[in-house]
Amino acid sequence: MLNFQTIMLFVGFLMIIAGCYCMIRTYHMLKIIIGIEVAMKAVTMFLILAGYMNGHMGLAQAYVITAIVIEVIVAVVFAGVTIGLYKKYGNMDIRNLTELKG
Amino acid sequence: MATIIYISLAFLLIFCVMAVMSHSLLKSAIYLALASATLGVILYVLGAYWAAVIEVSVCSGLITVIFISAISLSKIKKEEVQKLYSDKKRMWFLPVMLIVVGVALIVLALANDLSLTNTAEKVTEDFREIFWNTRQADIIGQIVTILIGGIAVFVLFRDDEDKK
Amino acid sequence: MNYLNYAGEAFLLIPLSAIFLNNICNKRFIEKHFHILTGAVALLQMIAAVFAFYIMDANQMLNFDFSVFGSSKITGIELFDINPVSLVFLFCIGMVAFVSVMISIRTIDVKKGSYVNLLMTLLIGMNGMVMVSDLFSLYVFLDVIGISSFVMIAMFRSRKGLEGSIKYLIISEIASIFILMGLSFISMKTGSLSFKDIGRNLLTNTFELQTILIYAAIILMIAGFSIKAGIVPFHSWLPDAHQSADTSISVLLSGIVIKIAGIYGIYVLTNIFGGIKAYQVSLAGLGIISVVVGALLAACQSHFKRIVAYSSVSQMGYILLGLSTGSTLGIVGAVAHVFSHAAFKSTLFTNAAAIHEQTGTLEIDEMGGLQSRMPVTAFSSTIAFLSTAGIPPFAGFWSKLLIVMALWGSGNQILAGFALCASILTSAYFLRLQKKVFFGKTPEHLSSVTEVTGSIKFAEILLTAVTCIVGVLFPLIIIFLHSRGLI
Numbered sequence: 001m002l003n004f005q006t007i008m009l010f011v012g013f014l015m016i017i018a019g020c021y022c023m024i025r026t027y028h029m030l031k032i033i034i035g036i037e038v039a040m041k042a043v044t045m046f047l048i049l050a051g052y053m054n055g056h057m058g059l060a061q062a063y064v065i066t067a068i069v070i071e072v073i074v075a076v077v078f079a080g081v082t083i084g085l086y087k088k089y090g091n092m093d094i095r096n097l098t099e100l101k102g
Numbered sequence: 103m104a105t106i107i108y109i110s111l112a113f114l115l116i117f118c119v120m121a122v123m124s125h126s127l128l129k130s131a132i133y134l135a136l137a138s139a140t141l142g143v144i145l146y147v148l149g150a151y152w153a154a155v156i157e158v159s160v161c162s163g164l165i166t167v168i169f170i171s172a173i174s175l176s177k178i179k180k181e182e183v184q185k186l187y188s189d190k191k192r193m194w195f196l197p198v199m200l201i202v203v204g205v206a207l208i209v210l211a212l213a214n215d216l217s218l219t220n221t222a223e224k225v226t227e228d229f230r231e232i233f234w235n236t237r238q239a240d241i242i243g244q245i246v247t248i249l250i251g252g253i254a255v256f257v258l259f260r261d262d263e264d265k266k
Numbered sequence: 267m268n269y270l271n272y273a274g275e276a277f278l279l280i281p282l283s284a285i286f287l288n289n290i291c292n293k294r295f296i297e298k299h300f301h302i303l304t305g306a307v308a309l310l311q312m313i314a315a316v317f318a319f320y321i322m323d324a325n326q327m328l329n330f331d332f333s334v335f336g337s338s339k340i341t342g343i344e345l346f347d348i349n350p351v352s353l354v355f356l357f358c359i360g361m362v363a364f365v366s367v368m369i370s371i372r373t374i375d376v377k378k379g380s381y382v383n384l385l386m387t388l389l390i391g392m393n394g395m396v397m398v399s400d401l402f403s404l405y406v407f408l409d410v411i412g413i414s415s416f417v418m419i420a421m422f423r424s425r426k427g428l429e430g431s432i433k434y435l436i437i438s439e440i441a442s443i444f445i446l447m448g449l450s451f452i453s454m455k456t457g458s459l460s461f462k463d464i465g466r467n468l469l470t471n472t473f474e475l476q477t478i479l480i481y482a483a484i485i486l487m488i489a490g491f492s493i494k495a496g497i498v499p500f501h502s503w504l505p506d507a508h509q510s511a512d513t514s515i516s517v518l519l520s521g522i523v524i525k526i527a528g529i530y531g532i533y534v535l536t537n538i539f540g541g542i543k544a545y546q547v548s549l550a551g552l553g554i555i556s557v558v559v560g561a562l563l564a565a566c567q568s569h570f571k572r573i574v575a576y577s578s579v580s581q582m583g584y585i586l587l588g589l590s591t592g593s594t595l596g597i598v599g600a601v602a603h604v605f606s607h608a609a610f611k612s613t614l615f616t617n618a619a620a621i622h623e624q625t626g627t628l629e630i631d632e633m634g635g636l637q638s639r640m641p642v643t644a645f646s647s648t649i650a651f652l653s654t655a656g657i658p659p660f661a662g663f664w665s666k667l668l669i670v671m672a673l674w675g676s677g678n679q680i681l682a683g684f685a686l687c688a689s690i691l692t693s694a695y696f697l698r699l700q701k702k703v704f705f706g707k708t709p710e711h712l713s714s715v716t717e718v719t720g721s722i723k724f725a726e727i728l729l730t731a732v733t734c735i736v737g738v739l740f741p742l743i744i745i746f747l748h749s750r751g752l753i
Contacts (some may be wrong), residue, residue: 001146002210007111007211011115014115014204015118018197019122019198020440020476030172030176033169034121034130034131037161037165038122038137041118041141044157045144046447048448050453051150057227057229058225059457059458060666061233062148062233063453064156064486066402068156070244070409071161073167073247073250074409075165076168076255077251077254077258077413079168079171080255080259081167081431081432082172082176082432083172085429085432087424088425090392097432100426100429100433101423184497237403239345240402246387246390246394246410247410247413249285250387250417251413253384254413254417257379257380258420
């Protein structure tokens with residue numbers, strides 16, 4: 001039961017938990033990007049592991065490169081929206097956002 | 103070769119958890135860059151040469167630059183950052199448990215010397231042929247995404263009249 | 267077959283060329299006439315969808331593969347694929363985009379945002395998503411839709427817009443990460459992710475790591491697409507994001523984006539995994555919870571757009587119920603409900619834009635008695651409400667009937683009864699809305715409002731006509747489908 005694939009899956013799963021914990025429990029808006037990035041690294045590792053397991057490494061690399069491009073653009077858009085909110089409120093605290101009621 | 107992967111996995115987990123738990127944003131960014139470099143090492147050893155190069159150059163370089171420029175555009179003094187987090191209850195045992203479990207597993211793997219089992223035969227194909235010839239739908243998607251990124255920078259960072 | 271080739275490539279290349287035209291031409295000219303450019307693109311999309319459907323039906327073709335930029339000459343692999351279901355979705359996309367342009371003539375100041383560019387990229391994303399034949403390309407276009415809608419909500423950089431955009435962004439990124447994790451687990455077992463190669467027999471009955479991974483992939487992908495579609499319990503972003511955007515963007519978001527980003531993904535999953543009993547049970551459970559909880563939450567809101575957003579949550583539950591049956595009748599009912607929901611939800615948001623234009627407020631406690639002053643708005647709102655609640659002879663009645671019949675026929679009689687009774691809840695919150703806004707006494711400060719004029723009135727009349735005509739002519743559609751052997 002304990003082989004190489006299982007260990008990599010388990011470490012990746014721990015990284016995704018860490019990333020989601022960061023996204024949910026932080027009070028600083030820019031820390032959310034760090035959570036997204038950590039989770040995307042785990043997904044990159046899963047994609048390359050899948051390519052290693054079934055032998056099609058070229059296809060897996062194509063997937064990873066596309067995912068990296070999308071990840072960069074999401075980080076840019078998030079930073080833009082965050083800086084817009086900083087200009088409105090004066091600090092980066094996410095507890096300020098109370099205008100919309102749940 | 104298996105030992106390199108296991109040691110790099112341990113470092114990757116440690117760097118990621120430190121990036122999540124650190125109080126200062128600059129240190130988080132640097133831990134993230136180190137984690138990207140370690141992931142590049144893992145990708146290279148597994149055989150994904152092109153993906154490793156792009157991962158190290160883009161994630162460890164470009165995203166760190168974007169992050170640090172976003173931090174510097176919002177000039178918060180260091181004392182305010184500490185004040186933001188001093189009243190937040192930290193569950194410090196959760197990341198410690200994560201690191202301990204992860205590292206224990208890897209030490210177990212190193213002790214038993216689990217080697218890389220490759221159950222499928224490798225299909226010899228060139229990444230460049232596949233990417234440019236068969237994944238054209240992805241390329242169209244990527245071009246449109248980069249276009250939206252350009253429009254977003256233009257719209258969101260525009261510097262016209264300041265509404266108070 | 268050349269027409270189909272041109273039509274297929276037109277869905278992707280026409281919005282792209284509209285972006286180029288928008289940025290190259292003279293700026294003042296474009297700012298005065300932007301609605302002609304975008305309206306023409308939306309109209310062309312609707313006409314091309316109908317035309318392609320007619321040709322495909324005349325030649326008895328079930329699907330048609332094509333590629334853009336002629337890459338198939340090199341490897342013989344076709345990248346895009348049209349079938350009649352995707353043509354119905356493409357028609358809905360064109361219709362809602364047209365309505366959004368009609369509203370934006372009055373409510374958007376084009377100098378301040380990039381409405382035209384972002385609408386065109388959103389169209390490329392949605393058209394691409396319903397036309398691809400590969401799971402990973404589906405994910406890429408899903409992210410194109412996501413990033414485009416984040417920027418559209420935050421376009422005017424108001425406080426509410428930026429806050430709604432951040433909440434939507436965080437939750438949508440979690441969904442994208444789940445979907446990509448599910449994709450990687452599926453890819454560990456099969457070599458490629460294209461629809462033809464995955465096949466239907468992914469699950470074997472042995473207890474090994476691969477089977478656990480495939481089950482985990484199914485759960486993760488259902489969760490990811492449900493977050494994007496606004497299904498309970500993942501619905502918390504939907505009212506905030508749809509309320510804080512400008513009304514012409516709320517039409518797009520609630521009218522078509524949650525359906526393409528969420529429901530089309532679940533439709534693709536149903537094609538792959540539809541035979542598994544656990545999959546059908548989980549979809550049915552999510553659907554019925556969404557129908558009931560969405561309706562209950564809508565009954566206690568006091569903002570017009572929030573009521574309509576919670577109503578979207580409820581209707582998405584109906585579509586999931588239709589997809590969970592696994593029979594062809596259920597899928598036909600779900601696709602028909604996508605179309606009728608696009609029609610009546612756009613009508614409701616157009617009414618919201620009209621009321622906001624004329625009275626300046628959207629809190630229903632401050633309104634009343636607008637029926638005598640805004641008769642066209644009141645009439646179209648009543649027709650939309652009757653269609654939502656499933657009252658004949660409007661379009662909503664037929665699609666709900668098909669879904670309930672599919673549920674009954676596949677053995678879930680209890681769920682069919684629940685879905686019928688939930689229509690009462692739907693009528694409840696809409697009756698409250700109608701009574702508070704349109705009937706009753708007019709308050710003092712609203713005694714001088716008049717009917718809205720111009721493009722918003724035209725959009726209301728057009729959508730009401732579509733709902734009535736499709737409702738009256740629906741038996742012809744059923745006869746047509748029966749003659750093709752689908753029902």
